[in-house]
Structures are given as C-alpha cells and as structure tokens.
Amino acid sequence: MSKEFDFKSREEDYSKWYNNIVEKADLAEHSAVKGCMVIKPYGYSIWEKMQSALDKMFKDTGHVNAYFPMLIPKSFFSKEASHVAGFAKECAIVTHYRLKNDEEGKGVVVDPNARLEEELIIRPTSETIIWNTYRGWIKSYRDLPLLINQWANIVRWEMRTRLFLRTTEFLWQEGHTAHATSEEAIAETEKMLNVYADFAENWMAVPVIKGIKTSNERFAGALETYCIEALMQDGKALQAGTSHFLGQNFAKAFDVKFASREGKLDYVWASSWGVSTRLMGALIMSHSDDAGLVIPPKLAPVQVVIVPIYNGEEQLQKISEVVNKIKKALEDKGISVKYDDRDHLRPGFKFAEYEFKGVPIRIAIGGRDLEKGTAELARRDMKTKENILQSELVQKVEGLLVEIQQNLFQRASDRMKAGTQQADSYAEFKKMLDEKPGFIFAHWDGTTETELKIKEETKATIRCIPLDNKKEEGKCIYSGKPSVQRVVFARAY
C-alpha cells in the first residue's frame, strides 16, 4: 500500500499524510488559482451528504434558505467598525467589469474605461449585505424572528492555504437571524451551536468541546462567539463551527428597527452562524489511519463495496447474479452499494483502493463462496474480516454500519480524552505542548495581554472557555494572577 501510493504514515510526516489522503483518495486538489481548490467528485459527494444532513437540521429548527449577492459594495464594510477591521486585509476586490484586446497585440487586458465607481468585495461573510437587505424586510415584531440560512461560496485572501482547512475560496453555510429581544437572539445562538455539536458528534463521529471564545478570538462584529472545538490526531485543535451573538451591532450599522408589540421602535437583535468545507478536514483527520481515509457510515458516499473474485467470464456471470440480488436487498434497506466488476484490475488492487478511500464495509465473493453460500466481510475501521453466510449478509451489514459509526465516535472520544491534560505551571504547559500536544486546561487571568504573550511564545491559543466549565480558583499559569476557571489551550489549525 505505502509503496503503491508513495504514502506517508502519520508518524513519519503528519502533514504529508493528510495531503496524501486528500489528493490520493480523490477528495480535492490544488487548482491553477493560488489558494483555491478543486473539490473532486468523491470529496464533493461527502460534502453533499454533510449539506443534506445539516440542511435538514436547519429546516427542522425553523430556518429557510435564501440567496444574497456575492458582491458587496466596499462602503458596506465600513459601516461596522470592528467588522471592517477584521476582514479588510483579506478581501478579493472587483475594480473593473470589462476586458478588451490589447492595442499592442498582447492578448486581452483590463479595459481601463470599465472601472467601477465603487469597488465591490467578494463576500468574506455576508452580514453587511444581508443586514442592508433586512432593513426592508423588518418593520414590526410580527416580522420576527427572521430565520434565514444561505449556502454559498466565500473568498478570504489567505496567504498560507491547505486543502479544506484554509483555502482562499471555500464553501459554507451562513445563518443570519433577527430577533425582537436579546434573550431570543442568545437562545438562537446557543441552539445553533448545539445543532453543530449534534452534527459533529452524531454524523461526523467527531467529539467536540462547546465553548465561548475570548474577546480576542471573537468574530469581528460579535458580542459573543460560541464555538465547537475538535482535537485532531496530531494533538492540534480544529475550530469546527462558530455561532455568534451579534447584539444590535449590525442593526445599528444598517438602521434596522422594528415596532414592538407595545409600539416602541427598537433595533433588532441578531445572530449568525456557519460551518464550511473545513469540516472535511476535521472529518479526514479525526478518523483516517496509515492505510488511508476512514469515513463514518452516515457520511460515506459508498457504504458497501462488493468485489468479485473470479476466474473467467463464466464464473463472473454466476457471481454477478448472486451479487445483484445482495445489492438490491441492501439498497432496499437504504444502504448505498457499489459493485465493482471492472475487469482490468486485480481484486487486491481494488481492495487497496477502497480501503484507501475509506469505504466502511467491503464484501468479497469468489467461486468457493458460490458453492458454500458464503461471503467475506471486511470492516474498514478495524481492518478485520470474517466469513459469513450470504443469507445473513443484509442483517449483518445493517448492524455493522451502526457499530462502525459508534466505534469511530468512541475511538475519537477516547483519543480526545487521552489528549486532554491539565497544566498548573507555565513550564509544565510548555512541556506538554512540545512532548504530548493536545487540549490543555489551564488557569488564565482573563486578559488579552496574557493571551497574546502565550500565543507569541508557544503558538498555543485559547480555543475556548468551555460552556460546562466548573468554577475552580487558581492562578494564571503565565502571570500568576488569580483566576476563577481553567480555559482550553491548544495549538490549532
């Protein structure tokens, strides 16, 4: 395997291991445009499964989808002061709207006469254009809450990019809600954080810590940023989703007021929340191993692959007859099945390919199996295999898909538990970061100054203040000043 694909183990080179999986399992690749990726069909089909599950969860919680322009007038950004500060440095800017033939014959050039009066920014997030629109939609408390989501592409001009984890263009969803009271907006912010945590744990099989960001790590324009943080196999944290309580900041910036039940005019309260194709990175790094990608069954585009092992066309036909019945029976249970009867590849090659691509269950049927009514069943997560009766296959596969999903979550949870430590001194903290990185719970004095010093010296950031944190008196590992609780530090993606 390793040889065939020139593949690195996690131990050898974690970063290469990740890139290998992304590229060689046909998930994504770099494009000709710096920092932008091509999401390949296999990778995109996992993203479609994520989208479909999330979209249902959003709709079940009362949200509807809409679509807002991708281009945002430059002036909109300046309306919310901290928002523009947060995004100005990484914007793609449209300045012209026409190309023309170069007069000196140098191909096409930008037509200088087609300069826009006001430059347009490709959305790095849509609060501004959406709140400018909401002004026309919200007049009275009867128009609230307004619960809207958008599936869209986003551009943030990143200098260092990595497939899925950080790309100049990425795909995401962004919810933007409007409420009559602060309490309702906060409740929505928390509700959507819970939806994300539910999705991460029950679909992606990725355990997460739910928490609140420090003011320094807060979304530009938010009063509070909630997040879910996951732990990757190399001990680095990955922010997997955020949900922001925006207060009345954007309502004030875009003058969005409503008449309350009592007839009083007030600014509207807001939340926004999003997850992106970054989740693909979290998925890959949470479960995959040195044999390649591992996908939890609920998000696997192909849940079961069937490979025939045959000698000659005649035997293949007999096997295919049996397989087609099994395939049909599995599909009737809602299981996605691929029968790979390509004739120019050896079974061993196919085995390796599907193992590398993370298909949860592999079934092989050969000539002997025809006689004995058996099949070989292999599970990707444990890399174990067993022989079972064809008559028991459907029931077995159904149960196994559930079991694999649970096992992956359990394994990732155990890994997170093992990767979570407490540090009581700065020396201990730094030692952990170097020797056994992971989530480190430590006391912090609550100041941005200390947070930035620690980041500068160790590259570790405060991932969050956990929502279910227990209060505990202590001293800041850096300043020694008093602290009332531990926060979660880690180096992060």
Place this chain on the structure above:
Amino acid sequence: MSKEFDFKSREEDYSKWYNNIVEKADLAEHSAVKGCMVIKPYGYSIWEKMQSALDKMFKDTGHVNAYFPMLIPKSFFSKEASHVAGFAKECAIVTHYRLKNDEEGKGVVVDPNARLEEELIIRPTSETIIWNTYRGWIKSYRDLPLLINQWANIVRWEMRTRLFLRTTEFLWQEGHTAHATSEEAIAETEKMLNVYADFAENWMAVPVIKGIKTSNERFAGALETYCIEALMQDGKALQAGTSHFLGQNFAKAFDVKFASREGKLDYVWASSWGVSTRLMGALIMSHSDDAGLVIPPKLAPVQVVIVPIYNGEEQLQKISEVVNKIKKALEDKGISVKYDDRDHLRPGFKFAEYEFKGVPIRIAIGGRDLEKGTAELARRDMKTKENILQSELVQKVEGLLVEIQQNLFQRASDRMKAGTQQADSYAEFKKMLDEKPGFIFAHWDGTTETELKIKEETKATIRCIPLDNKKEEGKCIYSGKPSVQRVVFARAY
C-alpha cells in the same frame, strides 16, 4: 386584489405585471448591488425544488457533482479564441486582494500594494478552468467518459438586467463532460437537451421547442448549440436551457489528450450544458395570471394551504383539531401542507395572499363545516371552488394535484400552439410581430447576414432550427434566396 397590491394586469403593463409578481409574491428583489438580486426564501424554495429534481435527473443519467474555483486567471480566457471574444466584454475582474485605511481618513480604500500579478475573472462559465483541470484527470480511454456537473454562481456584467431573466450574478448548474469520440459527445449533448426538455415539460409544465442555434447564436467556443425555447404569454420567446457540443476546441486549448484503446493519442471530445435561475422567469411567465403567481404542484413549496374560518378561540381549537388530522393525512402522502392559523389576519386577506403566491390548492374549514363534516376546496389554476366531504379530502387532493399539473401544461401548450404562426413574406412576418407576436416559422437563406438584417430591422431573432423540422422547399422571406426548411423566429427575452 389589484388595489391592495397596486397590481397591474398583463394587458395593462406586462412588464410591470411580471415585476409585481416577482417582488410581491416574495420571490426576489433588487439588491444594493447593481444588477444583482436577492432571492427571497419563497423564491429560493422553488429554486430548491428545481435543483433537487434536476440533480436527481443528472445523477440518474450517470453524472456526479464537483466544485471548481470561481476565480479564473485572465490568461485562461485567451486560450480559446472565440470563447474570449464572447465573454471578455462582460467580466467582473478582481485586481486587488486587500483594503486598507485611507491615510487621509476617507474610510477604507483599495491597497495599491496589493495588486495581483495576473488579474482574476469571476467565472462567467467554467469551461476554461475545468478543462485546465481535466488535463490532469484524463490519461486514457479508461478515464472516459467523464461526466461532471457543478452547481454554482456565475457573473456576467449585464447592462440591462431584469429579476431572474437577466442578472449580473445568477445561480446555475453547468455540466462538463469528456468523451473518447465525437459521436459519444454529440449523444451526450442531445441526451442532456432531452433531460432539460423533460424537466421543462414534466416539472415546470412548460412546453418547449427543441432545436439547434444558428452559428451566429452559438455558444462562444461550441461547434453546435442545442436549446429549448419556450413561449411566454406576451408572445416573446425565452431560451430555457442550452447544451453545447464543443468538439475538441477546449481539449486543444488546454492540451487534454487521451490514449485510446489502440494506444493512439488524441484530443478529448466535449459537451457542456446549463440551466439557470432564469428558469424561474420562465415558470412565472408561463402560468401566472392577473391574480398573481401560479406554480405547478410539482414545484410548489406549499402544495396545500388550510385556512380556518372561526369565531373565537374555542371554535378555532375545534377546527384546529380537525385540520391537524387532515394535515397529517396529507403529509403522509408526501404532500406539503401549511396550516395558517395566524390570528391577526382575516381569512379573506389570507385567501388573497395564497392566491397571489400561487399555492395550488386552498382548503377552508369553518364552523358549519365542523357540523357537516365538509370543507371548501379551491384550485388556483382555475380559480374554482367546491364543497366536499372531509372524508374524501385526501383522495381528492391527491388527484387534483396531478390534474392541476396536467392542466397547466395543457394550457401552456394550447397557448404555444395558438402563438405559433407561419409567415411567407417579410411583410406578413413584420405584421405578425407587431400584431400577434409569437413563434413565427419562416424560410431563411441560412446566412448570418440575413439573420442580422432581420434582427436589426425587427428585433426578432432566430430562436432555433427545430430538431424535428420537416424539410420544405421555399424562399427566404428576406432575401428571396432558396431555403430547404423553415426556422423559428421570435422576439425574445
């Protein structure tokens, strides 16, 4: 109705009638960005239904989805000569990647130091970036056919825009396929045209003419452009979908070769095909009437609305009990139902609202209905109503949804038939265009010169040469030169 919404009839002002429906039925609205629209939740939910049906049709015909970068290097456009000529004049161009605070305190400005070495174009279509990618994916005949679709947003800098029909940014899907032979690529091009026609007729209830574009109207870079053309109620044609046979043009421009079964290297053959949010315009203009939007049941986000007619809270409760049972029974049949028990609006207001929004079936239940076990059933397409027994409701509604779908298609087909004429002289042709516009079948000499003259003088264009055209000798209505068949002219959106 007319008053309440300041609504124009088709007769009074067709263009305003259309805009009124789009805006007041909450489908879309103009945004702060010139030429870009906001697709509102109700409009977007219709688009989602279209997407979902089309996506299934694409997958059922063997296609998979993927995602390619939205930003395309300027140089890519120049690689296919006619392609750049076709799109250069309407491109949004990204030239910079950073904003900064103005030194003179004038807010944020474009940072002149953040100029891109090569400008990036927001995709007006993706042939170039996709074929540049395919070069890495296609080596041998075993990699073919490659059948990929992308759902994406597109920007074409249009000077005159209309909601859904022509906007600077729009949503669409674009299929890009690669084949080993010319025959296979043409077969794919035709297959997807048939998929579009099937979708238009059986989902949108919009009859279409399938045909081939003249060379003048061909897609920039194609050898042949197939299209479906629909006829709107004002007698103007609307191109509802196109499917292009690209020959080896893009394979040559991006050097995409494959080794054939015989080991010979050859350029790959291609097709591309797309439909967009423009279909929303076709849907609206095909069926709607002076009372507002009409949506065919298969694409209606709400298929049945139930309105209670009550006197006091107690009666409402009794009605709600009955309604909830009916709602459940309908939903069990896969029918989407909305129960509107908002208490601050009169039933009459609700009736008008759902009529305007095109909900196919309305059920009203009042106090008398409780006693008699009846309900009032109204169908949007015919604006008729009847009283029926609650016990017969589910069966009745199921049948009615099918009937309405068929009726809308029949009505639109009759309208298209009535709006299709033959002209045998240029005088007759011009008279028809002025007095009773529609599809006009007329002889044409096959030259671009004549085509452009007619367009210049009458604003009518050749919509297509129908695929099932019968050969018929005649003389060009403009030049008098010999012609072997009639082509379809119309003024168009």
